[in-house]
Amino acid sequence: MIKSELVQIVAARNPHLYHRDVENIVNAVLDEITDALAAGNRVELRGFGAFSVKNRPSRTGRNPRTGETVSVEEKWVPFFKTGKELRERLNPGMDDEDDGDAD
Numbered sequence: 001m002i003k004s005e006l007v008q009i010v011a012a013r014n015p016h017l018y019h020r021d022v023e024n025i026v027n028a029v030l031d032e033i034t035d036a037l038a039a040g041n042r043v044e045l046r047g048f049g050a051f052s053v054k055n056r057p058s059r060t061g062r063n064p065r066t067g068e069t070v071s072v073e074e075k076w077v078p079f080f081k082t083g084k085e086l087r088e089r090l091n092p093g094m095d096d097e098d099d100g101d102a103d
Helices: 003-013 019-038 082-089
Strands: 043-045 049-056 059-060 071-072 075-082
Touching: 003 019, 043 059, 059 075, 075 082
Parallel strands: none
Antiparallel strands: 043 049, 049 075, 059 071
């Protein structure tokens, strides 16, 4: 799903709202999440999941084409951990302690 599809779905479910207002709301929510992550904060949406940033330290990498070693700089990357309710919807009937092995 892309952002414009999300806006269309939310607008269809809320016919009392103007499409442009729904688009502004979706953009505002995504901007706030982005701003919070850029500031190093964690964003938790109960039942859905939590967004955070993780540090990837500098390391020595390898150019896959030439095999030459290259220096990869430290960077911060976004990380998403699913919430319990989302995991349960994606895997109906599975228990948390179930290791996924079929008996």
